[in-house]
Amino acid sequence: xxxxxxxxxxxxxxxxxxxxxxxxxxxxxxxxxxxxxxxxxxxxxxxxxxxxxxxxxxxxxxxxxxxxxxxxxxxxxxxxxxxxxxxxxxxxxxxxxxxxxxxxxxxxxxxxxxxxxxxxxxxxxxxxxxxxxxxxxxxxxxxxxxxxxxxxxxxxxxxxxxxxxxxxxxxxxxxxxxxxxxxxxxxxxxxxxxxxxxxxxxxxxxxxxxxxxxxxxxxxxxxxxxxxxxxxxxxxxxxxxxxxxxxxxxxxxxxxxxxxxxxxxxxxxxxxxxxxxxxxxxxxxxxxxxxxxxxxxxxxxxxxxxxxxxxxxxxxxxxxxxxxxxxxxxxxxxxxxxxxxxxxxxxxxxxxxxxxxxxxxxxxxxxxxxxxxxxxxxxxxxxxxxxxxxxxxxxxxxxxxxxxxxxxxxxxxxxxxxxxxxxxxxxxxxxxxxxxxxxxxxxxxxxxxxxxxxxxxxxxxxxxxxxxxxxxxxxxxxxxxxxxxxxxxxxxxxxxxxxxxxxxxxxxxxxxxxxxxxxxxxxxxxxxxxxxxxxxxxxxxxxxxxxxxxxxxxx
Amino acid sequence: xxxxxxxxxxxxxxxxxxxxxxxxxxxxxxxxxxxxxxxxxxxxxxxxxxxxxxxxxxxxxxxxxxxxxxxxxxxxxxxxxxxxxxxxxxxxxxxxxxxxxxxxxxxxxxxxxxxxxxxxxxxxxxxxxxxxxxxxxxxxxxxxxxxxxxxxxxxxxxxxxxxxxxxxxxxxxxxxxxxxxxxxxxxxxxxxxxxxxxxxxxxxxxxxxxxxxxxxxxxxxxxxxxxxxxxxxxxxxxxxxxxxxxxxxxxxxxxxxxxxxxxxxxxxxxxxxxxxxxxxxxxxxxxx
Numbered sequence: 001x002x003x004x005x006x007x008x009x010x011x012x013x014x015x016x017x018x019x020x021x022x023x024x025x026x027x028x029x030x031x032x033x034x035x036x037x038x039x040x041x042x043x044x045x046x047x048x049x050x051x052x053x054x055x056x057x058x059x060x061x062x063x064x065x066x067x068x069x070x071x072x073x074x075x076x077x078x079x080x081x082x083x084x085x086x087x088x089x090x091x092x093x094x095x096x097x098x099x100x101x102x103x104x105x106x107x108x109x110x111x112x113x114x115x116x117x118x119x120x121x122x123x124x125x126x127x128x129x130x131x132x133x134x135x136x137x138x139x140x141x142x143x144x145x146x147x148x149x150x151x152x153x154x155x156x157x158x159x160x161x162x163x164x165x166x167x168x169x170x171x172x173x174x175x176x177x178x179x180x181x182x183x184x185x186x187x188x189x190x191x192x193x194x195x196x197x198x199x200x201x202x203x204x205x206x207x208x209x210x211x212x213x214x215x216x217x218x219x220x221x222x223x224x225x226x227x228x229x230x231x232x233x234x235x236x237x238x239x240x241x242x243x244x245x246x247x248x249x250x251x252x253x254x255x256x257x258x259x260x261x262x263x264x265x266x267x268x269x270x271x272x273x274x275x276x277x278x279x280x281x282x283x284x285x286x287x288x289x290x291x292x293x294x295x296x297x298x299x300x301x302x303x304x305x306x307x308x309x310x311x312x313x314x315x316x317x318x319x320x321x322x323x324x325x326x327x328x329x330x331x332x333x334x335x336x337x338x339x340x341x342x343x344x345x346x347x348x349x350x351x352x353x354x355x356x357x358x359x360x361x362x363x364x365x366x367x368x369x370x371x372x373x374x375x376x377x378x379x380x381x382x383x384x385x386x387x388x389x390x391x392x393x394x395x396x397x398x399x400x401x402x403x404x405x406x407x408x409x410x411x412x413x414x415x416x417x418x419x420x421x422x423x424x425x426x427x428x429x430x431x432x433x434x435x436x437x438x439x440x441x442x443x444x445x446x447x448x449x450x451x452x453x454x455x456x457x458x459x460x461x462x463x464x465x466x467x468x469x470x471x472x473x474x475x476x477x478x479x480x481x482x483x484x485x486x487x488x489x490x491x492x493x494x495x496x497x498x499x500x501x502x503x504x505x506x507x508x509x510x511x512x513x514x515x516x517x518x519x520x521x522x523x524x525x526x527x528x529x530x531x532x533x534x535x536x537x538x539x540x541x542x543x544x545x546x547x548x549x550x551x552x553x554x555x
Numbered sequence: 556x557x558x559x560x561x562x563x564x565x566x567x568x569x570x571x572x573x574x575x576x577x578x579x580x581x582x583x584x585x586x587x588x589x590x591x592x593x594x595x596x597x598x599x600x601x602x603x604x605x606x607x608x609x610x611x612x613x614x615x616x617x618x619x620x621x622x623x624x625x626x627x628x629x630x631x632x633x634x635x636x637x638x639x640x641x642x643x644x645x646x647x648x649x650x651x652x653x654x655x656x657x658x659x660x661x662x663x664x665x666x667x668x669x670x671x672x673x674x675x676x677x678x679x680x681x682x683x684x685x686x687x688x689x690x691x692x693x694x695x696x697x698x699x700x701x702x703x704x705x706x707x708x709x710x711x712x713x714x715x716x717x718x719x720x721x722x723x724x725x726x727x728x729x730x731x732x733x734x735x736x737x738x739x740x741x742x743x744x745x746x747x748x749x750x751x752x753x754x755x756x757x758x759x760x761x762x763x764x765x766x767x768x769x770x771x772x773x774x775x776x777x778x779x780x781x782x783x784x785x786x787x788x789x790x791x792x793x794x795x796x797x798x799x800x801x802x803x804x805x806x807x808x809x810x811x812x813x814x815x816x817x818x819x820x821x822x823x824x825x826x827x828x829x830x831x832x833x834x835x836x837x838x839x840x841x842x843x
Contacts, residue, residue, distance in 0.1 A: 052640075053640060063600065063604075063608075139607040144601040206795065207642075207646075207647065208650065208796070239793065239795065241799075242790075242792075242793055244706070245791070245793055248709055248712075252712050424588065425806070426807075427591075429588060429592070429593070429595050430587060430588045430589075430590070433591070443596075454598065457598040457600075465596065465598050
């Protein structure tokens with residue numbers, strides 16, 4: 001989940017344009033100080049930003065975005081999900097086999113690898129790290145998906161071969177290793193990313209300011225000409241929560257890459273330097289809206305009946321002009337969603353789904369089937385209640401706030417009054433996950449893992465993140481029972497085609513029932529300084545430096 | 556000033572800070588979204604992992620027992636633990652206090668330099684054009700929020716901290732100009748002028764001794780003013796000081812961090828104002 005961009009910087013910027021006379025004086029004063037403020041650019045040190053201080057440098061405990069970025073840049077993993085091809089590729093494990101019907105994986109380890117402190121990497125290190133990840137007392141977020149396989153036995157067979165055997169099979173098991181950074185056995189469970197197998201190690205931190213990652217002199221990868229990677233001497237992760245400031249510093253050359261930009265900031269940069277601003281097309285970050293379908297919610301009964309009606313939800317989906325949302329709210333840097341999976345997720349996207357048409361008249365026809373009728377300009381239910389609901393979203397995210405306003409206008413066309421209320425993020429979470437005191441919510445999500453197994457917590461009706469009606473003891477509707485069946489089916493077979501068929505069906509049911517109305521898939525908008533060589537941005541996180549070991553800095 | 560007056564001020568400072576801390580904790584506890592974390596919507600985490608992340612919330616639900624426990628810990632030098640930043644609060648404060656002190660130093664130093672540099676000629680020349688221009692400039696800076704000023708400096712690649720100095724300087728200018736004009740009109744200063752003493756000598760020997768106490772009192776006020784301005788400036792410019800910490804802690808409803816920050820900021824502000832009160836002769840309070 002992405003918190004919204006902060007409003008303070010943006011609103012301040014609007015004021016700059018309006019106050020021209022004090023600006024002249026300020027600019028003069030500011031220029032007097034400017035010479036002493038700009039830090040010199042160090043050759044070989046890439047500078048990028050993170051939104052907050054990493055909560056932890058223990059790669060097994062990384063849960064927030066910043067810790068996860070440090071984990072990615074420092075951690076050596078057995079198998080890597082290639083962010084460009086979206087396929088699994090060998091890293092510290094040269095090969096692997098899965099047998100016992102998906103309950104056991106055996107990995108052959110790459111020989112001659114050393115940690116960043118010069119000590120040898122052995123099977124013991126991999127075993128100790130995996131055991132720590134599986135330890136229920138550690139509560140490792142990275143081990144959660146492994147623990148879904150029940151009790152597990154991790155064994156080293158030789159110096160260069162290990163195996164893990166689970167109680168139950170885990171579909172798509174290999175991709176889980178992408179999240180597990182191997183640490184020395186002596187540090188397993190309490191590692192701090194200072195001794196690593198990845199291209200960089202944590203060198204220094206100044207809280208609230210930066211984290212400095214230093215080149216791992218023993219990193220095992222070499223380029224085609226045999227030159228040891230990474231090319232960069234260091235990566236400095238500046239802690240910057242203000243996106244406007246990030247862009248200012250990018251323009252000043254203090255920062256060389258930006259992983260994610262709002263459409264407004266992207267347009268600003270594009271107008272100045274079209275080569276630096278890149279629109280990579282649809283990302284895996286959908287913007288979606290859902291209605292509160294929780295039976296025990298404090299909403300009035302008649303409203304619960306609306307929100308739990310398939311026809312009502314389908315009508316709302318048809319009455320929203322997605323193309324306008326993409327064009328106006330996101331300045332054309334988004335694609336109308338077709339379903340719950342973005343086309344950027346190449347394998348799992350259901351190609352057979354058809355986009356929901358924008359059809360206000362069709363929406364009214366559907367509503368008529370449930371007894372709704374227009375009374376002048378107002379839509380009323382069969383008991384005569386005017387149809388009105390509140391739509392909440394997180395304040396400060398300008399594109400999302402514009403989307404909310406557009407949704408409000410679209411639904412007004414069919415006689416529905418939408419009270420659009422931006423709230424701060426903790427309040428939204430509280431309403432959506434605890435008090436259930438809301439009608440509808442508009443939020444954006446980031447799908448870090450492309451595999452549907454990563455979404456079991458969302459799609460199973462018993463899951464506590466089953467957004468519209470969480471933690472059901474038994475499925476409350478037939479279609480949710482069906483989704484449960486297909487999600488479990490895709491999770492219980494290793495046959496990728498069978499899994500795809502099952503998840504395609506989930507996508508079809510979700511499109512028919514519209515428990516979540518996927519509006520648009522935001523485009524991945526990034527910035528790359530011309531100084532950065534070998535940059536090949538992709539839509540998956542970390543977009544601009546997923547191939548960090550190959551990046552270098554020119555003059 | 557008597558020891559009794561100082562003692563009374565110390566008690567006031569301490570009580571205000573303690574009440575401020577309790578109010579801070581209460582406000583955070585009853586703020587919408589208390590206990591909600593972004594990880595609550597992280598589909599990658601299991602219910603158990605999310606539960607583990609919420610263990611500390613339970614201890615903060617009862618404000619009074621939390622605050623009593625906190626004060627008990629504080630007496631032993633334990634400032635608590637930040638759940639949103641996953642670090643002991645004392646470490647967070649230790650890392651960030653120097654940054655904020657630096658911001659305050661730039662703000663107070665720059666504000667005084669600029670204020671006095673403009674106030675002295677205004678007193679000596681008493682030119683209507685100069686006075687109007689100076690009043691206009693100070694008026695402009697009094698109107699613009701410190702965050703906007705900071706952003707402007709950022710845009711041109713300069714340190715945003717200068718904004719704090721520009722917030723402080725109008726106060727210094729207006730107060731010191733008024734005080735200087737009043738002091739230069741005192742009979743003994745006029746006599747010194749009539750006797751042909753140099754301007755510097757008059758300032759050093761006849762004016763400065765008269766204005767030292769109220770100016771020192773103003774120093775206290777400008778410290779609290781600079782601290783107030785430093786908070787939004789640090790947020791906008793992402794300076795790793797107490798302001799930035801307060802903003803992030805507020806977004807995360809991080810009670811231990813916010814209670815400590817409320818105490819620290821309340822202590823500094825009330826202490827600065829008390830210092831100012833103690834030094835200000837009653838006649839100059841109106842000017843302040």
